Amino acid sequence: MWKIIVGGLLFAALVLWLISKGGNLDMTGEKHGIEVSDHPVVPAASAPAAAASPVADSASSPAAAASAASR
Numbered sequence: 001m002w003k004i005i006v007g008g009l010l011f012a013a014l015v016l017w018l019i020s021k022g023g024n025l026d027m028t029g030e031k032h033g034i035e036v037s038d039h040p041v042v043p044a045a046s047a048p049a050a051a052a053s054p055v056a057d058s059a060s061s062p063a064a065a066a067s068a069a070s071r
Contacts, residue, residue, distance in 0.1 A: 019025060
């Protein structure tokens with residue numbers, strides 16, 4: 001029985017040591033609000049979304065024109 005307890009303690013110590021060697025580890029839990037990340041923000045990711053908006057607007061304008069013409 002004592003071997004299981006000693007083995008468990010050694011395993012726990014090994015796991016804690018490995019986690020501490022892992023680098024930037026945040027175990028503070030869930031965060032809300034603005035987060036600062038180590039990764040750079042890619043501004044090009046927002047460009048396709050902005051380019052898609054005029055297409056959606058132009059696609060809805062013929063439907064609006066057709067419904068206005070039928071009145």
